[in-house]
Amino acid sequence: MKSNESMNFYEQVYEVTRKIPVGKVTSYGLIAEYLGSKSSSRLIGTALSKCFSYKHPVPAHRVVNRNGMLTGKFHFGGNTTMENLLKSEGIEVKDNKIINFEKHLWSPFECVKK
DNA sequence: GCGGTGACGAAGC
DNA sequence: AGCTTCGCCACCG
Numbered sequence: 315m316k317s318n319e320s321m322n323f324y325e326q327v328y329e330v331t332r333k334i335p336v337g338k339v340t341s342y343g344l345i346a347e348y349l350g351s352k353s354s355s356r357l358i359g360t361a362l363s364k365c366f367s368y369k370h371p372v373p374a375h376r377v378v379n380r381n382g383m384l385t386g387k388f389h390f391g392g393n394t395t396m397e398n399l400l401k402s403e404g405i406e407v408k409d410n411k412i413i414n415f416e417k418h419l420w421s422p423f424e425c426v427k428k
Numbered sequence: 429g430c431g432g433t434g435a436c437g438a439a440g441c
Numbered sequence: 442a443g444c445t446t447c448g449c450c451a452c453c454g
Contacts, residue, residue: 323451342436346449352437353449359435360452379436386435 323349327361328368330422334376337403338420339412341380348422363389375399382415 330345342358351357358377363386365372375396379385387396387410397407406413 346436351450354451355436356434356449357436357451360433360450361435363435364452365435374435377435380438384435389435 323357324361324364325368327358328365328370328372330425331362331365331372331374331377332370333422333425334373334420337405337418339376339378339382339400339405339415339418340420340422341378341382343380344421345377359386362386373399376403378412378415382412384410384412 326349327345330348331340334340342362343352343355345358346352346355362372362374362377365374374386375384375390377386384396384400384407387394390396390399397410400407400412405418412418
């Protein structure tokens with residue numbers, strides 16, 4: 315069987331990101347670890363910065379850094395677009411940070427866990 | 429083919 | 442306790 319040769323590292327990031335349930339968030343490092351490159355957390359951010367090149371929309375607003383901070387909000391137009399999206403999903407955001415971050419935190423491993 | 433880039437993370441100061 | 446530096450590695454020109 316031919317495997318999807320289009321599955322680049324970036325697309326793997328996009329797929330995992332699209333699996334994030336509504337109202338949940340995750341961190342770059344978590345996705346990196348899920349992909350087997352814990353040290354490559356930067357690649358996740360770099361990949362998501364180009365997520366608009368992907369064929370499917372990617373809920374990149376559900377991905378924040380380890381501190382729960384909306385570091386990539388400037389990539390959503392420089393406005394509070396990312397913040398509004400999270401609030402629309404029931405996630406409280408204050409000062410570019412997610413309140414109760416750990417409560418909304420979701421791990422990609424839960425996707426394969428039963 | 430190589431250097432620069434980057435939405436991170438951890439260590440150092 | 443906050444800012445700076447380093448490492449990490451796939452993608453782009």
